[in-house]
Amino acid sequence: MAPMDGTAFAAVSDDAATTSAPIPNPSREVIGCDALSRHFGQVAALDDVTFRVGEGEFLAIMGPSGSGKTTLLNILSLLDAPTSGSYRLDGIETANLTEKDRVVIRREKIGLVFQQFHLIPYLSAVENVMLAQHYHSVADRDEALEALERVGLAERAGHLPSQLSGGEQQRVCIARALINAPALILADEPTGNLDADNERRVMKLLESLRAEGRTIVLVTHNPALGRQADRILRLEHGRKA
Amino acid sequence: MATDRNASGGGGAAARPLGPRARMFTLMVVRALTKRGSRLTVALGAIAVGAAVVFALTSLYFDISIKMSEELRTFGPNIIISPHVDEKQGGESRLADASLLESAAKSLPADRMVGATPYLYGVVRLDRGNAVLVGADMAAMRALAPYWQVDGGWIAASFDDRNAMVGRRLATSMGLKVGDPVTIVNRDRSTQASVTIKGIMDTGEAEDDQIFINLALAQKILNEPGKANFAMASIVADGAEADSLAASIGQRFPGIEARPIRKVSEADGQILGKIDGLMALVALIILVITTLCVNATLTAMVAERTPQIGLQKAIGASDGSIVAQFLAETALVCLVAVAIGIVGGFLLAQLLGQAVFSAWVTFRPGMVPLTLGLCLIAALAAAMLPIRGAVRVVPARVLRGE
Numbered sequence: 181m182a183p184m185d186g187t188a189f190a191a192v193s194d195d196a197a198t199t200s201a202p203i204p205n206p207s208r209e210v211i212g213c214d215a216l217s218r219h220f221g222q223v224a225a226l227d228d229v230t231f232r233v234g235e236g237e238f239l240a241i242m243g244p245s246g247s248g249k250t251t252l253l254n255i256l257s258l259l260d261a262p263t264s265g266s267y268r269l270d271g272i273e274t275a276n277l278t279e280k281d282r283v284v285i286r287r288e289k290i291g292l293v294f295q296q297f298h299l300i301p302y303l304s305a306v307e308n309v310m311l312a313q314h315y316h317s318v319a320d321r322d323e324a325l326e327a328l329e330r331v332g333l334a335e336r337a338g339h340l341p342s343q344l345s346g347g348e349q350q351r352v353c354i355a356r357a358l359i360n361a362p363a364l365i366l367a368d369e370p371t372g373n374l375d376a377d378n379e380r381r382v383m384k385l386l387e388s389l390r391a392e393g394r395t396i397v398l399v400t401h402n403p404a405l406g407r408q409a410d411r412i413l414r415l416e417h418g419r420k421a
Numbered sequence: 422m423a424t425d426r427n428a429s430g431g432g433g434a435a436a437r438p439l440g441p442r443a444r445m446f447t448l449m450v451v452r453a454l455t456k457r458g459s460r461l462t463v464a465l466g467a468i469a470v471g472a473a474v475v476f477a478l479t480s481l482y483f484d485i486s487i488k489m490s491e492e493l494r495t496f497g498p499n500i501i502i503s504p505h506v507d508e509k510q511g512g513e514s515r516l517a518d519a520s521l522l523e524s525a526a527k528s529l530p531a532d533r534m535v536g537a538t539p540y541l542y543g544v545v546r547l548d549r550g551n552a553v554l555v556g557a558d559m560a561a562m563r564a565l566a567p568y569w570q571v572d573g574g575w576i577a578a579s580f581d582d583r584n585a586m587v588g589r590r591l592a593t594s595m596g597l598k599v600g601d602p603v604t605i606v607n608r609d610r611s612t613q614a615s616v617t618i619k620g621i622m623d624t625g626e627a628e629d630d631q632i633f634i635n636l637a638l639a640q641k642i643l644n645e646p647g648k649a650n651f652a653m654a655s656i657v658a659d660g661a662e663a664d665s666l667a668a669s670i671g672q673r674f675p676g677i678e679a680r681p682i683r684k685v686s687e688a689d690g691q692i693l694g695k696i697d698g699l700m701a702l703v704a705l706i707i708l709v710i711t712t713l714c715v716n717a718t719l720t721a722m723v724a725e726r727t728p729q730i731g732l733q734k735a736i737g738a739s740d741g742s743i744v745a746q747f748l749a750e751t752a753l754v755c756l757v758a759v760a761i762g763i764v765g766g767f768l769l770a771q772l773l774g775q776a777v778f779s780a781w782v783t784f785r786p787g788m789v790p791l792t793l794g795l796c797l798i799a800a801l802a803a804a805m806l807p808i809r810g811a812v813r814v815v816p817a818r819v820l821r822g823e
């Protein structure tokens with residue numbers, strides 16, 4: 181694991197951020213998947229996958245295209261449900277949750293970064309971040325601006341997504357994923373469409389989050405990013421490789 | 422981020438004030454609307470047109486009975502008061518006391534009364550031949566027969582015994598012009614009077630061949646002091662009401678009978694009934710068309726926004742908040758459209774009012790909530806299916822790669 185760059189992310193070395201976070205206990209299970217399968221008709225996108233992620237752990241999911249990474253992440257984020265097998269999140273068995281419960285758990289516990297940059301096109305950068313706050317509790321422009329500052333976009337806060345570059349859009353997504361201080365961050369190829377410069381920024385962001393003690397599951401093709409993780413889960417044709 | 426809500430006791434949604442929530446919600450609704458120009462214009466236009474027609478028709482509908490009877494009244498008097506004709510005596514129309522006819526007419530409710538006058542008929546000689554002379558209260562005549570088209574002027578006072586009004590055909594056949602002097606002579610040449618022609622009128626009826634003077638002068642020329650053939654009254658009342666008012670005159674004044682002039686009173690009721698039904702039908706059709714149009718627009722809008730709806734759900738929007746957003750957007754569009762529609766509808770009502778009744782339609786504030794209510798119901802009904810579509814968006818499918 182690379183040493184932390186304290187100057188680039190001043191907020192990380194802030195006392196508030198580092199000291200207020202509880203010390204993670206890796207033996208406490210955050211994610212527990214047993215024999216997870218997801219079939220789309222005949223296609224077994226995910227087949228009998230079992231793994232665990234402890235509190236504060238950084239897991240990278242790697243594998244070729246079509247190996248089921250996004251499918252797995254959708255299940256972990258409660259956007260989708262497995263065809264068979266079980267998924268425990270923070271000790272909660274998710275199989276019997278209502279759609280309402282799933283929404284609540286998602287917005288309380290999970291920060292999502294999607295494979296594509298998904299922003300609301302008619303809201304500015306800061307308003308996109310505020311929207312996640314709004315659904316979680318209440319929008320706070322100052323906090324949202326702080327989050328944008330953290331991803332280096334303070335000056336672009338008022339811009340619409342169409343006025344931002346791909347890398348900038350992805351950083352807005354990361355700011356949005358962080359805004360409610362979720363315990364679990366699920367990121368699907370956050371650097372997939374970024375140039376080296378932006379990729380480095382995102383990697384540093386993830387690094388600082390991990391230093392805060394958050395649990396991170398990251399899907400990536402990028403071996404450099406994978407090496408940053410504590411562990412790597414390799415998928416191939418929907419199975420653990 | 423300096424604060425960590427989960428770590429510092431988490432949640433807190435309930436403890437937060439409502440203000441910023443409402444503000445963020447409003448911001449979203451307004452942004453969502455202002456950022457989709459053309460589509461919104463279609464929905465806005467559809468609702469505005471619907472609102473305009475509904476507002477115009479309801480305004481007309483409530484104005485119409487008043488305007489209608491005003492209109493019908495310009496066709497002339499609608500109650501005739503005459504001495505009771507005793508069939509057994511085979512009596513032709515006897516003369517009655519003019520004062521009795523007048524008090525019978527005056528017994529009609531004053532607030533319904535447009536005007537009334539006794540009539541005395543007789544044949545007289547003018548300078549160039551015979552003519553029918555009519556004695557009436559010429560001041561009241563103006564209210565009673567507003568449809569007369571008069572060259573020159575009306576006889577303004579009922580005591581004026583120096584002026585006459587002459588029907589157009591009579592004037593033409595005798596070569597009379599406004600301002601000409603005319604001598605009216607009784608047929609037995611016992612009395613005569615000289616008058617000036619104050620006005621020549623086109624009525625399209627028998628009056629075109631007659632000469633009109635005030636009653637008192639006619640009584641003198643015809644040697645019938647204090648007498649009249651009958652009286653005519655014009656009142657504001659529909660068929661059934663006119664019937665009962667006429668009947669009450671017959672009861673209070675024995676020897677007098679009053680009859681509504683049927684043609685007008687019944688036409689009144691029938692035309693009103695037909696127009697009511699027609700307008701209700703048109704309003705209904707317009708509302709249905711509006712609903713369909715708004716439905717199509719919203720369906721397209723939801724389809725267009727499916728990715729964003731999926732995203733909103735993925736980052737924690739409940740079904741309720743998605744529904745609330747679309748309802749609020751629909752309601753807001755509806756409000757703006759109704760405001761535009763009411764202005765347009767008022768102008769439309771004026772156009773229709775002028776075309777049909779040659780009258781201005783009164784602005785009725787009560788029609789505003791009615792129009793808004795109808796349009797909201799139509800728009801929200803139209804929004805139901807599209808909103809159900811929005812709720813059914815599956816975020817995983819929307820957000821999955823490519």
Ligand SMILES: Nc1ncnc2c1ncn2[C@@H]1O[C@H](COP(=O)(O)OP(=O)(O)OP(=O)(O)O)[C@@H](O)[C@H]1O
Nearest residue numbers: 220223225244245246247248249250251252821822
């Ligand atoms: N909704 C769906 N319906 C049918 N097939 C699906 C669906 N979602 C995923 N699949 C299939 O499941 C397999 C795994 O897809 P998934 O998106 O998880 O791959 P991935 O590992 O994320 O690939 P990539 O690296 O290209 O993003 C693919 O073969 C895909 O076609």
Ligand SMILES: [Mg+2]
Nearest residue numbers: 249250295822
């Ligand atoms: Mg994928």
